[in-house]
Amino acid sequence: MKQYIKTDEWNIIEEGFHPEDQLLSESIFSIGNGHMGQRANFEEQYSGESLQGSYMAGVYYTDKTKVGWWKNGYPEYFAKVLNAANWIGINVIIDGETLDLAKCEVKEFRRVLNMKDGYLQRTLIARLSGQKEIRIDAKRFVSMAVKEAGLIRYSVTPLNFDGECLITPYLDGDIKNTDSNYDEKFWEEIYKENSVDGAALTVKTRKLDFHAGSLMKYDILQGGKKIQCSTEPVEKDKYVGCNISLRLKQSEETVLYKYVINVTSRDKARDELIPYGRTRLEEISQKGFDAMLQEHSAAWHKKWKESDIVIEGDLSAQQAIRFNIFQLNQTYTGEDARLNIGPKGFTGEKYGGSTYWDTEAYCLPFYLSTADQKISRNLLIYRYKQLEKARENAAKLGFSKGALYPMVTMNGEECHNEWEITFEEIHRNGAIAYAVYNYVNYTGDWDYLKEYGLKVLLELSRFWEERVNFSESKNSYVILGVTGPNEYENNVNNNWYTNRIASWTLEYTLEVISWMKEKDYPAYKNLEDKSGLRETEISKWMDIIKRMYYPVDEERNIFLQQDGYLDKEQCLVKELKKENLPLNQHWSWDRILRSCFIKQADVLQGLYFLQDKYDLDTLRRNFNFYEPRTVHESSLSPCIHAILAAKLKDKDKAYEMYLKTARLDLDNYNNDTEDGCHITSMAGTWMSVVEGFGGMRVVKEKLHFDPIIPDTWKSFSFKIKFRESLLKVTITKAKVAIKNENGNAVTLSVYGNDYSLDKEIVILVQ
């Protein structure tokens, strides 16, 4: 744990220079706009420890997997989000001395991520040789209004001298992924050009042939006025820049505005990248930095209006929840249905920037409640579009029908590099089915269900039909050889969660089929024709639902995580010596696998998803058995436990779990935020507040609230979009107030009592 970030309501603040935490700060202070993202690297040269990272959404590389012995069915590549051209670079040389914060004295360093307005600012004084001091003020953002635009205002002020300055804005495509499997570079140069006030560069990726064009223009101001100055183009392999020679006057600020457009062949034809980029670049530079920033901040203000959470009485919690909401919003805007949410977003390379089940299981609720419906709809359409690839994936593993979605993907193909994960963690198919239900239940978007959702459900059900097998010895259907959400097990039989979510998928599919048959028979017939759905399949599914095997412990009256779980030596996390934690840093993988310790919610993940179907006593018995065995070494674990503990009215446990998730990155809780922030788990933090403390759930399309409030909080409030309404829910120790901000009446339940909400209701807590 690391606490060097100053608490503040709306800002993330680093005061004083912390080169030892530079990697961490680079992650935390990242900016993005859904189309691209940028770690908080310095603009000027920096020879200290740094992970340079500029990412373009959806631009990836299929790096050959590293595996000792190849076997049939192994994924052939591991997709990596590409570290793209460095577009922020500005080299500064003062009187022949290169500005490099690792090599000079740094004073009054201050870095601020302004979450309200959405920009990153850095100010500092650098003392160069000969006691020369300069002030640097750098501000940048990637625009929420023009998605290809990145803008930088970079200024240099000599404090105690006049001098010469060579300043070089550049674009550098000679970039390497630090996680390159075979130490290769993935980019090749296609085109470059250079002029007195700008430059352009096109590079392409090896293998997949993504083209990425970056274009820059710049303005120089001295004494507040644009000036002309002597410039000289610089070109190297995959690099264009422009040397600008300037005379600096003591106490006068010299400002460089760098305007950049980043555009890729995902959005424009290859031969249009540069012409299109030129037009956009002209527009944004004409508009200028300040106007562009204003537009950008306005977009952020709108987002905050719809998704803010206010916590009174706990500044640190306030900052944390806003940080989480901020990162989620800058990672995924939902405008492009081909995109999804990588576990690290645009803040690092780890986990390849690919799509995991995190999206459906953890992120969907956030976007459902805080953003326009089309955004969560797009997240679901993403999987619909990849249905064919998921069918191919199942076929590749030997299934004659059905779809198995990949555990990790960029384009619908499996691209993880551990066979045990890709083959065994088939529960992801369940989360994808659940997301269909969750979305439809929340939005009532039956059109989506008819057009897309049911087609996905059908293929998922067909997969489960073939993946189960009938065990003569158990006289039941079983699912063998899986890994559940708890990845501290491998290749187990009858994981309760997997069996249950598989069976539930069949139940829900049958329910949707019945509904469609009744409501829209022609559409049903059409589906029957197109999908080849037959009565024999339906009766097979009913038989599987009826005769699915679920491991249980009769004695404790709990569901059993998997066959034989109780054969393991049973110990509790509290019995472990502190120095063994986290287990994954101290124990061999072998020891972890053989232990009873649980990485993240598994049986409890099922009880979370299907909470309508199980009573509180069942939940309590299972929670009390499993939570003490859970080490929460996935960032996705504490949130589910926080929600369930809140449901069980165990306020202390709920708050304990909330603390584990809320400041995970700000306090570098797991000592791994240098690699990037845990974006998908941030959605879990939001869930902890809204579904946990807020006790919000949607049962049979109706909103329910069952709030509790942590002792240390004075009040908290959150915004919820629900169908036509925008609700603001405020909870204090004394009352629950729900305000309907845009006026469409809504029926809801608070503490089990139904209310019709017109403008506002206030319920006093007993």
Added chain:
Amino acid sequence: MKQYIKTDEWNIIEEGFHPEDQLLSESIFSIGNGHMGQRANFEEQYSGESLQGSYMAGVYYTDKTKVGWWKNGYPEYFAKVLNAANWIGINVIIDGETLDLAKCEVKEFRRVLNMKDGYLQRTLIARLSGQKEIRIDAKRFVSMAVKEAGLIRYSVTPLNFDGECLITPYLDGDIKNTDSNYDEKFWEEIYKENSVDGAALTVKTRKLDFHAGSLMKYDILQGGKKIQCSTEPVEKDKYVGCNISLRLKQSEETVLYKYVINVTSRDKARDELIPYGRTRLEEISQKGFDAMLQEHSAAWHKKWKESDIVIEGDLSAQQAIRFNIFQLNQTYTGEDARLNIGPKGFTGEKYGGSTYWDTEAYCLPFYLSTADQKISRNLLIYRYKQLEKARENAAKLGFSKGALYPMVTMNGEECHNEWEITFEEIHRNGAIAYAVYNYVNYTGDWDYLKEYGLKVLLELSRFWEERVNFSESKNSYVILGVTGPNEYENNVNNNWYTNRIASWTLEYTLEVISWMKEKDYPAYKNLEDKSGLRETEISKWMDIIKRMYYPVDEERNIFLQQDGYLDKEQCLVKELKKENLPLNQHWSWDRILRSCFIKQADVLQGLYFLQDKYDLDTLRRNFNFYEPRTVHESSLSPCIHAILAAKLKDKDKAYEMYLKTARLDLDNYNNDTEDGCHITSMAGTWMSVVEGFGGMRVVKEKLHFDPIIPDTWKSFSFKIKFRESLLKVTITKAKVAIKNENGNAVTLSVYGNDYSLDKEIVILVQ
């Protein structure tokens, strides 16, 4: 399957040139002497498909493992037998044209591996441009008498012209392993020298710093007389050679004798490699090729006297069994206790040339019965010497005591590259314990047991003590998370074989402790002091033996391969479509793991090892259940089934299984012999004859025979060393004759009747 090898009693013969099978022939025609080995590459340049391979026993490289996500406890490197300097190379240029069989017409090509005398000979006529024809006659061997010596007689005879010839014997250390993980070369040059009649080269390996010196001398003869000729040294990076210019006369044979010494820093100090090599080189070149060959052949004749198997009535079987015996003898001579037997011996790179459990489970019986006792003793001492490393290995995985031998090793450290194998296939510890028992039971070498064996057993038992855990729910000890010998399962619980061999290890250890306590109390006390053995350990082991859990199927009255095996969909191999076989080439790994199909003997491996403890009915029930589910996709599988089928008097099944193992490489049965021969499975073939058809076993230190003979064979006979005796056992359909060739009387049992054998007994078959 590929049948281009001519059948012959004593020779492996290829007639006609088969460039399409060159990789295969290079494996099959390999030669070796335990110290080094050489694939059957051509001496002269060859631009066709070829896997150049020269190997020095025990010289390896720790290549970084390829793994996608590193976890604690993973092996850090994958050890590879090193492809060492090419010492056979002789370039030939005739009138300016390089001799390259891929580029000229080849006539009368004949390659013979003479197994009786132990050399490789190749004759051919090459037609060069301008209709020039030359005859090449190349003969080579690596000496069984001087282990560092490799000798080549290479002759060129122009058949229809006079011409100029430039002939270049060379040493080339610029060699690459084809299986290099990151495409690196592993050798660096240290030293080279060159003179008119020879050269020397020292190279060293990266990382481990093995030094390898190669030295050569040569003689040229024309018209049967040594001649002086004009020579010119050639040097390149890691390469020394000597250009010799000659005038060739039509029909006159020009002979080059190339004498080579290969010596490594495993045997000599680094600075002595060249001086030592010079002395040896002088000796062998003085003695000359013919005398050296005679010495070498004499050593082979001695080996054949002690280990030959004669099969009458089946020439193909005769050739096959001699090929297997030949390869085993040239792979491991037992002179160096630091060495062991790689699955491919010196015939290829695959499987890294490392030590597997194959040695104890399959190879030991061959060396026990056919070679001096010290040779099998050395195989056991090898593991004793690595006991400390095995303790470290266990500690690395989190065990507080005991030893876990590696699944694959060069020096005692684990060096496989699949975690699931290294962590889970702990049954290897059982095979190592069993080998101790097997050796002592066979030889009566109680001194070994006292000095070495018991120390190994103690640490193995300590490992099992900690590796089992007590299951409250089963009220028994269980072993979770293993893979048994059947590698078509992963991470199973309570693999019957593993549980049984673990418990047996404890039983045998306790038995040996009791014996030692009784026979040599001071030695016992000493052991107790040194090893810290306590009564509490002994009573824990007794408790484990008593309360170990064994999965069974009550209904069929069989042992169950693992918990839940019967939950799998049950099908038989005969129900599979032919085009699905072998499964590992047609099914995804996922599908294989989920199926009931068995790669190799698992429960049956246990019933083979512990056959004294189970009656024939038990064996029959289990055999009849498991064999039909077994695909025999390990080369180590058919032999065990052949032996057990013979024991059950199922002659047809025994012969069917024998055929699957006997000509595995000669007929390229699994289509993978290009990579190298299946050396360790060859010992299994020997076992199929001797323990299978011969029905030989040693029960309580007494020899038993229970022979059957395949219908197609007229007779078969084999030699067995047993303690002081050398027995020749001859079996025909009518009788069993056992001759005691060196005269020490021995008591033995044939078909259940005891005999005292003085010189010869003949038992008529009923």
